Amino acid sequence: MPLIELSQVTKRFAARPAVDALTLQVAPGEVYALLGANGAGKSTTIQMLLGFITPDSGSVRVAGYDVVAEPVAARRQVAYVPETVQLYPELTGVENLDYFSRLAGHRLGRVALAATLQRAGLTGESADRRVVTYSKGMRQKVGLAIAFAKGAQVLLLDEPTSGLDPHAAQEFNLATAAIAATGVAVLMATHDLMRAQQLARRIGVLHEGRLRIERNARDVSLAELETLYLAAVNPTASHAAPPAARSVA
Amino acid sequence: MWDSLIQVLRKEATILRRDGRAPWLLAVLGGLVLAAALSQALIVRSNLAAVDAAARAEHSRWLAQPEKYAHSAAHYGIWAFRRAAPLSIADPGVTAYLGSAVWMEAHLQNEALYRPSQDAGLLERFGALSPAVVVGAIAPLFLLLLGYGAVSREREQGTWSLTRIQAASLDSIVAGKVLAIASAVGVALIPGLLVVTVSSIVLASPDHGLTILTATGRVLLWLLAVAVYLLLISSLVVALSSATRSSAMALGIGLAAWTVGVLLMPRFAAEAAARVAPLQTQQQWTLALRRDLYDPAGEAQLESLKLQTLQRHGAARVEELPVNWVGVRLQAGEERGNAVFDAQWGALFEQIARQQTLARSGGLASPWLAFRSLSQELAGSSFAAHRDFLQQAEVQRRRIQRILNEDIQGKLERDGQRPPSGRDVWDRVPEFRSQVTPLAAQAGSWRGPLLQLLAWAGAAFALVGVAARRAQRGAAT
Numbered sequence: 001m002p003l004i005e006l007s008q009v010t011k012r013f014a015a016r017p018a019v020d021a022l023t024l025q026v027a028p029g030e031v032y033a034l035l036g037a038n039g040a041g042k043s044t045t046i047q048m049l050l051g052f053i054t055p056d057s058g059s060v061r062v063a064g065y066d067v068v069a070e071p072v073a074a075r076r077q078v079a080y081v082p083e084t085v086q087l088y089p090e091l092t093g094v095e096n097l098d099y100f101s102r103l104a105g106h107r108l109g110r111v112a113l114a115a116t117l118q119r120a121g122l123t124g125e126s127a128d129r130r131v132v133t134y135s136k137g138m139r140q141k142v143g144l145a146i147a148f149a150k151g152a153q154v155l156l157l158d159e160p161t162s163g164l165d166p167h168a169a170q171e172f173n174l175a176t177a178a179i180a181a182t183g184v185a186v187l188m189a190t191h192d193l194m195r196a197q198q199l200a201r202r203i204g205v206l207h208e209g210r211l212r213i214e215r216n217a218r219d220v221s222l223a224e225l226e227t228l229y230l231a232a233v234n235p236t237a238s239h240a241a242p243p244a245a246r247s248v249a
Numbered sequence: 250m251w252d253s254l255i256q257v258l259r260k261e262a263t264i265l266r267r268d269g270r271a272p273w274l275l276a277v278l279g280g281l282v283l284a285a286a287l288s289q290a291l292i293v294r295s296n297l298a299a300v301d302a303a304a305r306a307e308h309s310r311w312l313a314q315p316e317k318y319a320h321s322a323a324h325y326g327i328w329a330f331r332r333a334a335p336l337s338i339a340d341p342g343v344t345a346y347l348g349s350a351v352w353m354e355a356h357l358q359n360e361a362l363y364r365p366s367q368d369a370g371l372l373e374r375f376g377a378l379s380p381a382v383v384v385g386a387i388a389p390l391f392l393l394l395l396g397y398g399a400v401s402r403e404r405e406q407g408t409w410s411l412t413r414i415q416a417a418s419l420d421s422i423v424a425g426k427v428l429a430i431a432s433a434v435g436v437a438l439i440p441g442l443l444v445v446t447v448s449s450i451v452l453a454s455p456d457h458g459l460t461i462l463t464a465t466g467r468v469l470l471w472l473l474a475v476a477v478y479l480l481l482i483s484s485l486v487v488a489l490s491s492a493t494r495s496s497a498m499a500l501g502i503g504l505a506a507w508t509v510g511v512l513l514m515p516r517f518a519a520e521a522a523a524r525v526a527p528l529q530t531q532q533q534w535t536l537a538l539r540r541d542l543y544d545p546a547g548e549a550q551l552e553s554l555k556l557q558t559l560q561r562h563g564a565a566r567v568e569e570l571p572v573n574w575v576g577v578r579l580q581a582g583e584e585r586g587n588a589v590f591d592a593q594w595g596a597l598f599e600q601i602a603r604q605q606t607l608a609r610s611g612g613l614a615s616p617w618l619a620f621r622s623l624s625q626e627l628a629g630s631s632f633a634a635h636r637d638f639l640q641q642a643e644v645q646r647r648r649i650q651r652i653l654n655e656d657i658q659g660k661l662e663r664d665g666q667r668p669p670s671g672r673d674v675w676d677r678v679p680e681f682r683s684q685v686t687p688l689a690a691q692a693g694s695w696r697g698p699l700l701q702l703l704a705w706a707g708a709a710f711a712l713v714g715v716a717a718r719r720a721q722r723g724a725a726t
Binding site: 050052072075076078079080082083085086090091095099100101102103104107132143146150156 | 256268422
């Protein structure tokens with residue numbers, strides 16, 4: 001059973017479709033990379049999965065729960081790492097993790113908190129420093145640790161490595177792969193073709209709210225992916241016309 | 250639900266502690282209420298000591314008067330002093346603007362004289378900033394400064410989406426924020442409120458209608474009203490923070506609401522009540538009182554009483570009566586005067602009560618007004634408490650006149666000589682001790698403000714619930 005299911009989902013803002021008849025599924029343990037230019041509908045898709053935006057039509061389900069009809073049950077199954085993880089600057093990394101994991105209903109001891117942060121790549125004394133002193137990469141790691149601690153079946157990532165240096169982005173990808181390996185379904189919205197190609201099992205390209213291309217990541221090289229992407233987001237340019245979306249699941 | 254609430258409470262407390270502004274704000278507020286409580290406690294203690302000493306001296310002066318005609322003693326007169334209610338440490342209410350002593354004499358129900366505000370020293374002027382004013386008028390400003398960004402700043406920072414995604418009940422998260430702000434201010438108020446509690450219990454006197462138990466009950470009720478008030482204002486602040494698009498807007502609207510609710514509404518309510526239900530001027534009232542008091546019909550009534558008395562005793566002249574007619578006539582004159590006083594003072598009190606009810610209806614538009622009225626009633630420093638003092642003094646005045654007139658009635662005049670009275674008669678007059686009226690006997694005065702405060706609390710809690718549900722929806726920011 002897929003853990004993420006969008007079926008013919010449409011969302012309009014002021015009559016302009018932000019997401020248009022989107023159908024998409026992500027299986028347990030799968031990483032799905034959703035590519036697209038700014039305004040393509042990636043973030044709107046994630047916000048609908050979080051239940052922050054209600055679709056105009058279609059069905060959005062997370063771990064079997066309809067996010068509109070059963071928002072709280074659906075949210076219990078979802079972890080989310082945005083482009084910039086915002087934490088309480090007055091609290092330390094450990095305190096932020098402790099707070100958010102307790103809100104999610106998990107009480108972790110001091111050792112478990114440190115281990116979770118370590119698993120997300122945040123080690124040493126930095127966990128006990130106030131977040132106001134953190135770099136963006138460190139915040140992203142705390143965000144990932146919060147996602148780990150929640151033990152959710154679904155992880156939504158919205159441009160999670162944007163602005164990170166290559167090393168930090170690589171570390172983030174490794175941690176994400178590790179979480180997917182535990183059976184978590186990961187949907188990652190990103191501009192980063194290389195990270196998408198490295199991390200994802202499947203890649204979809206959104207343009208003007210429609211899923212233009214869907215490929216198995218192993219079937220395309222990075223160069224081919226770039227050509228497909230450019231053709232999808234700018235069909236009038238001199239790239240080869242993209243083939244219609246097709247399922248490879 | 251409770252676990253999330255406690256987590257939010259803990260987190261908010263940590264953030265407030267580490268915030269550069271909050272500890273200073275709270276220290277200033279705590280200092281204010283402590284200073285107000287200490288100065289007010291000193292004022293009340295000194296008032297009680299002065300009133301007790303004056304009352305003892307006055308009673309001694311009464312007892313020490315030499316033998317004299319009893320009606321001369323009735324004009325010799327005696328003061329009745331109002332002893333401040335101990336809980337006026339928390340809220341001196343209107344006592345400073347009303348008289349604190351009544352001159353009790355024959356034939357007249359006098360007004361209360363000597364308003365504390367007339368000769369207030371520096372200490373008392375600072376005392377005008379009472380704990381009730383700090384809690385009711387100033388603390389909401391601090392609650393606003395601490396809480397205007399409770400939800401809006403989280404939305405601006407982006408932590409709100411991460412909070413919402415944890416699937417904890419937003420009701421409990423919002424409730425946690427309300428409790429955190431209210432508790433922070435509550436903790437800052439503790440030293441001052443402790444002074445209020447201990448002092449008002451220690452100064453309670455069973456001789457003046459307050460046992461330690463009843464004094465404790467009153468303080469606890471007042472503290473409960475404070476707790477409800479702080480919670481309701483915190484709820485309004487958090488609801489505002491949740492409803493507005495930015496923290497700056499929340500702060501702006503909150504400051505405007507505070508200005509209207511705390512600074513403008515009390516003035517507006519008082520002015521509107523004075524226009525809608527104006528009081529007679531003092532001159533009009535005095536003229537009406539004198540008109541009724543010196544009505545020529547009174548002489549005719551006395552003449553009729555004289556005839557009835559002579560008839561009853563089968564006498565042709567008052568000198569043949571077995572009782573001293575002068576005493577009978579004096580008492581009849583008192584009773585006739587009493588009826589006039591009851592009518593005129595009663596009408597005046599009714600006018601004041603009508604005006605006060607109208608002014609207090611402003612409590613529906615301002616929680617500060619609702620709290621202020623309830624606080625004064627609980628503290629025994631409202632107009633209703635002053636009216637009770639006037640009535641107690643009048644009861645004492647009438648008792649004195651009756652004792653003296655009955656003494657005259659029992660002593661027949663010989664050879665035109667007025668019979669003197671002495672210590673045995675003066676002893677029959679009990680020492681006047683003003684009493685704090687039990688709350689149960691004053692339900693009509695505090696029921697309205699209590700209902701207003703509870704209505705505000707209900708509305709504020711409902712609003713914050715609506716805010717939580719609105720926050721549950723809406724896009725992440």
